[in-house]
Amino acid sequence: MEAHSQDTQCCYHCGETVPPGFSAELVINKQSEKFCCLGCVAIAETIITGGLENFYQHRTELAAKPSEFGDSQINELKLYDDPELQKEFVITSPDSEDESIANLSVGGITCAACIWLLEQEVSRIEGVASFSVNHTTHKAQLRWSQKTCPLSDVLLKIRKLGFQALPYNEDQQKAQAKKERRTSLFRIAVAGIAAMQNMMFSVPLYLGIYTGITTDFLSFFRWVSLLMSLPVVLFAATPFYRAALRSLKAKQLTMDVPVTIAILGAFLASAYITAFTEPSLESDVYFDSVAMFTFFLLLGRFIEMQTRHQHLNTDAEMSQLLPATATLLVDAEDPEDDPIEQSIPALKIREGDRLVVKQGQVAPADGVIVDGHSRFDESALTGEYLPIEKQVGDAVSAGTANVENTIIIAVTQPPKSSRVAAIIQLLDSAMADKPATIKLADRIASYFVATVLIAAALSGLYWYIADPDMAFPIMLAVLVVTCPCALSLATPTALTAANTALRKTGFLITKSHVLESLSNSTDIIFDKTGTLTEGRLELSQTDTYGQYNEAQSLAIAAALEAHSSHPIAAVFKPFFAISAKQVATKLGRGIYGQVNGRDYWLGNYEWASGQSANDEQESVQHYTPHAGHGIYLGDGKQILARFLLSDKIRDDAQIAIRDLKRMGMTVHVLSGDHEFSVRHTALELGIEKFAAGQSPEQKLEYVQALQREGKEVTMVGDGINDLPVLSGARLSIAMGRASDLTKLNSDAVLLNEQLSTLACAFHTANKGRTIIKENISWALAYNIIMLPLAAMGWVPPYFAALGMSLSSLIVVFNSLRLKTL
Amino acid sequence: MEILYILIPVSLILVAVAIAIFGWAVKSGQYDDLEGPAHSILFDDDDPLIPGQAKRKSDADSKQSSSHD
Numbered sequence: 024m025e026a027h028s029q030d031t032q033c034c035y036h037c038g039e040t041v042p043p044g045f046s047a048e049l050v051i052n053k054q055s056e057k058f059c060c061l062g063c064v065a066i067a068e069t070i071i072t073g074g075l076e077n078f079y080q081h082r083t084e085l086a087a088k089p090s091e092f093g094d095s096q097i098n099e100l101k102l103y104d105d106p107e108l109q110k111e112f113v114i115t116s117p118d119s120e121d122e123s124i125a126n127l128s129v130g131g132i133t134c135a136a137c138i139w140l141l142e143q144e145v146s147r148i149e150g151v152a153s154f155s156v157n158h159t160t161h162k163a164q165l166r167w168s169q170k171t172c173p174l175s176d177v178l179l180k181i182r183k184l185g186f187q188a189l190p191y192n193e194d195q196q197k198a199q200a201k202k203e204r205r206t207s208l209f210r211i212a213v214a215g216i217a218a219m220q221n222m223m224f225s226v227p228l229y230l231g232i233y234t235g236i237t238t239d240f241l242s243f244f245r246w247v248s249l250l251m252s253l254p255v256v257l258f259a260a261t262p263f264y265r266a267a268l269r270s271l272k273a274k275q276l277t278m279d280v281p282v283t284i285a286i287l288g289a290f291l292a293s294a295y296i297t298a299f300t301e302p303s304l305e306s307d308v309y310f311d312s313v314a315m316f317t318f319f320l321l322l323g324r325f326i327e328m329q330t331r332h333q334h335l336n337t338d339a340e341m342s343q344l345l346p347a348t349a350t351l352l353v354d355a356e357d358p359e360d361d362p363i364e365q366s367i368p369a370l371k372i373r374e375g376d377r378l379v380v381k382q383g384q385v386a387p388a389d390g391v392i393v394d395g396h397s398r399f400d401e402s403a404l405t406g407e408y409l410p411i412e413k414q415v416g417d418a419v420s421a422g423t424a425n426v427e428n429t430i431i432i433a434v435t436q437p438p439k440s441s442r443v444a445a446i447i448q449l450l451d452s453a454m455a456d457k458p459a460t461i462k463l464a465d466r467i468a469s470y471f472v473a474t475v476l477i478a479a480a481l482s483g484l485y486w487y488i489a490d491p492d493m494a495f496p497i498m499l500a501v502l503v504v505t506c507p508c509a510l511s512l513a514t515p516t517a518l519t520a521a522n523t524a525l526r527k528t529g530f531l532i533t534k535s536h537v538l539e540s541l542s543n544s545t546d547i548i549f550d551k552t553g554t555l556t557e558g559r560l561e562l563s564q565t566d567t568y569g570q571y572n573e574a575q576s577l578a579i580a581a582a583l584e585a586h587s588s589h590p591i592a593a594v595f596k597p598f599f600a601i602s603a604k605q606v607a608t609k610l611g612r613g614i615y616g617q618v619n620g621r622d623y624w625l626g627n628y629e630w631a632s633g634q635s636a637n638d639e640q641e642s643v644q645h646y647t648p649h650a651g652h653g654i655y656l657g658d659g660k661q662i663l664a665r666f667l668l669s670d671k672i673r674d675d676a677q678i679a680i681r682d683l684k685r686m687g688m689t690v691h692v693l694s695g696d697h698e699f700s701v702r703h704t705a706l707e708l709g710i711e712k713f714a715a716g717q718s719p720e721q722k723l724e725y726v727q728a729l730q731r732e733g734k735e736v737t738m739v740g741d742g743i744n745d746l747p748v749l750s751g752a753r754l755s756i757a758m759g760r761a762s763d764l765t766k767l768n769s770d771a772v773l774l775n776e777q778l779s780t781l782a783c784a785f786h787t788a789n790k791g792r793t794i795i796k797e798n799i800s801w802a803l804a805y806n807i808i809m810l811p812l813a814a815m816g817w818v819p820p821y822f823a824a825l826g827m828s829l830s831s832l833i834v835v836f837n838s839l840r841l842k843t844l
Numbered sequence: 845m846e847i848l849y850i851l852i853p854v855s856l857i858l859v860a861v862a863i864a865i866f867g868w869a870v871k872s873g874q875y876d877d878l879e880g881p882a883h884s885i886l887f888d889d890d891d892p893l894i895p896g897q898a899k900r901k902s903d904a905d906s907k908q909s910s911s912h913d
C-alpha cells in the first residue's frame with residue numbers, strides 16, 4: 024500500500040487522489056511524500072513531530088480523510104469542559120480525588136496502528152494518567168487530572184491526529200451487556216477447564232475396560248468426575264436451560280430443549296449410575312461428554328456474538344445522527360448590538376430557540392429558516408440525491424446537512440421529537456411486525472424431542488411390564504444414546520463456517536436466520552440512492568454547442584466552480600487547470616466569472632444563455648433527452664456546453680441484477696427520489712417493478728403488502744429513511760457505508776458494497792442449507808438407528824459413548840466444507 | 845496406588861484455583877479486548893535496545909520531552 028502511493032498521485036495519509044493544483048509535501052522516513060489536503064498535512068506533521076512516523080510503517084489500512092476543522096469546532100469541543108455536561112459521562116476515580124475517568128467513543132480508526140498512534144500521543148499529554156483504546160469496540164478509557172489538563176485539550180489532540188472522539192455514556196443497558204459478555208467468557212472457561220479435567224479422569228475409566236480396575240477406584244473416579252462436572256451443569260450450561268424454559272413457555276420446541284435434555288439427561292443418568300448402582304464396567308458414565316459438549320456449544324455462541332460486535336458499533340444511537348452541540352443565537356444586552364453566538368449542548372435545545380447552522384453542519388433539530396437561504400442534503404432522510412433549496416420559511420429537518428450558506432433556524436421540534444426520532448420509533452413497531460423465521464433446526468427439534476420422549480417412555484413402560492429391574496437403566500440408555508449432540512451442532516457449525524467464508528467475500532451476517540432466509544427469498548427490493556447508485560453526483564455527459572471542445576469547456580467550468588462551495592462544484596474539481604477572475608455567484612441561478620479575459624456564465628439555462636426559461640423547455644426537446652441535472656455554460660448570448668450530472672449507477676449493478684433474476688428472484692426498486700430519476704435507473708437496469716417518491720412509511724407498507732401475499736422479501740438499503748423498511752422485511756441487508764444505526768438494525772451488511780457479492784451470498788446460502796440438511800439427516804439417522812437398539816437393551820455402554828462423539832465429529836467436519844467456497 | 849486419594853483431591857484444588865484466577869482476570873476487564881494485545885506487541889518501541897539507534901532516540905526524546913514525563 025505504501026509502495027504505490029509513491030509513484031502515483033495519491034495522498035500519503037488517506038490515499039485519495041491529490042487534486043491538480045494542490046501541492047504539499049513532507050519528508051517522512053527520508054522520502055518526500057505528497058498530500059491531498061491541508062488537513063492530511065497537518066495530521067502528518069503532528070505525527071512526525073511526535074516522533075511517531077513508525078505509524079506509517081505499521082499501518083495496514085490507509086487513514087480516514089479528516090473532516091474540516093476550524094475555530095468553531097474547537098469551541099464546540101470546549102463545551103465538554105462544562106462541569107454540568109460532564110456529570111453525564113465523567114466519574115471521579117476511586118483511587119484518587121484528583122483523577123477523573125471518562126469513556127470516549129473514537130471514530131476514524133481504520134487499523135491497529137491507529138490505536139497505537141492514539142495511545143502514544145494522548146498518553147504524552149501532561150495530566151493524562153492513562154489512555155487505552157479497545158480494539159473491538161473503539162471505545163477508549165481516559166484517566167486524567169482535571170486540574171492540569173481540561174478534557175477539551177485531550178479531545179483536541181485526538182482531533183489533530185485525524186480522529187474524532189466524543190464522550191460516551193455507558194448506560195445501564197450497555198453495562199449489562201458488558202457484564203453478560205464477561206460472564207459468558209467465564210462460563211466458557213469453567214466448561215473448558217472442567218472438560219479437560221474430566222477427560223483426564225475418564226482415562227482410567229476407559230483403560231479399566233481393557234486392563235481391569237478395582238471397583239474402589241472405579242467408584243472413586245466416577246465420584247470425582249461427578250464433582251468436576253457439577254460446575255458445568257449448575258453454572259456454565261444455565262443459559263441453555265433458561266432459553267429452553269422460555270421456549271417451552273412460548274409453547275415452542277427450539278433447539279435449546281434437546282440441548283438441555285442432552286446435558287441434564289446425560290448428567291443425571293451418569294449421576295444415577297454413580298450413586299445408586301454397584302460400580303461395574305457393565306454401565307458407563309458420560310460426565311466428560313457433558314462438559315465437552317457444553318464447552319463447544321458455548322464457544323460457538325461466543326464466536327457468533329463476537330463477530331456480530333466486531334463490525335458493528337452496538338452503541339449506535341440517535342445521537343450519532345444528530346450533532347451533540349448546537350450554536351444558539353442569544354440577543355445581546357444592548358439591542359443595538361448583533362446577537363451573540365453561543366455553543367450549547369444539543370440536550371438544551373428548546374422549542375423557539377434560534378440556531379445558527381453553518382455550511383457543512385448537520386441541523387441539530389427540526390426548524391424553520393428565519394434568515395438566509397441555502398441548500399440541504401436530505402439524502403439520508405428522503406433518498407433525494409440532489410440538495411434541496413431552502414429559503415426563509417422553509418422547514419429544515421434534523422439530521423440533514425447544510426451544504427451551502429450559513430442560515431438561522433427557529434426550532435419547531437427539539438431533537439427528541441424530530442422527524443428522525445419519529446422514523447426511529449417507526450422502526451420499533453416495524454420490528455414487532457417482522458415475520459418470525461422458524462429455523463429448520465428448530466422445526467426438526469420439535470418433532471425430535473417429542474419422538475425421543477415418547478420412545479423413552481414407551482420402552483420404559485414395556486420393560487417395566489416385562490422386567491421391572493431393567494426398566495430404569497434402559498430408559499436412561501435410550502435418553503443417552505439419542506442425546507442430540509450432533510443435532511445441536513448441525514446448524515451452528517454450518518452457520519459459523521458459512522459466515523466465515525462470506526465475511527471474506529465482504530458479506531457480514533449478523534443474525535442467525537440470514538442463511539435460511541436468503542435461500543428462501545423470492546423478492547429482492549433495492550433502495551436507489553446509495554444502494555443501486557453510488558449516492559453522489561458525477562459528470563455523466565458533456566455536450567458542446569459552441570467553439571470549444573469538451574476539455575476546454577470543462578476547464579472553464581472548473582475555473583468558475585473552484586469558487587463555489589456547492590456540491591456540484593466538487594464534480595468539476597478534477598478538471599481544474601486555469602483560474603477565473605471577478606467571480607460572482609447568484610443563488611439559485613449560477614456563477615459568473617472571467618476566464619482568460621472573456622465573460623462566462625455557468626448555471627441554469629436562463630443564466631447561461633441570457634434567454635427566458637420558456638425557451639429551455641423547447642431547447643431541451645431540441646437537445647437529447649436526459650436524466651439527471653443539466654448545467655449550462657454560456658457566454659451570455661448562447662449556450663456553449665451542457666454538462667449532465669447524475670448519480671452514477673454502481674458498476675456491477677447490471678451484472679448483479681441479471682444474476683439475481685436468473686436465480687428466479689423478482690427485483691424491485693423502492694425509492695424516495697423523484698419518479699423521473701427512479702424510472703431512469705430502473706429501466707437502465709432492466710427492473711420492471713419500481714415505486715418512486717416513497718416515504719419511510721410507504722416503503723414499509725409496500726414490503727408488508729408483499730409479505731402478506733406470502734412473498735419472502737429481502738430488502739437492501741442504506742439510508743435512515745430505509746430503517747423502518749429494513750427492520751420490517753423478512754431479511755434486510757445494509758450497505759457498508761450506511762449509518763451504524765442502519766447496520767445495527769439489519770440482518771446482514773454488505774461490507775464491500777459490491778452488489779455482485781449478493782449473488783455469491785445467495786449461492787453460499789443455498790450450499791449452506793444443503794450442508795445443514797446433510798448434517799441434520801446424519802444426526803437423525805444415527806439417533807433413529809440407535810433408538811430401537813437401545814430400547815432393546817442391545818447397546819453396550821462404551822459404544823454409546825463412542826457413537827456420541829463420532830456423530831458429532833462427522834457433523835463438524837462436514838460443516839467445514841463450507842469454508843472453501 | 846493409594847497416593848491417588850491424595851493427588852486427585854489436590855488436582856481438584858488446583859483446578860478450583862485456576863478457575864478462581866481466571867474469574868478474577870475476567871472480572872477486572874483483562875479479557876474485554878481480545879484483539880488489542882496481539883497487535884500492540886508488534887508496536888512496542890524496542891528500537892532503543894539497538895545501541896546506535898538508542899542514542900539517536902534518546903536525543904530525539906530530549907528535544908521534545910517537554911510534554912513527556
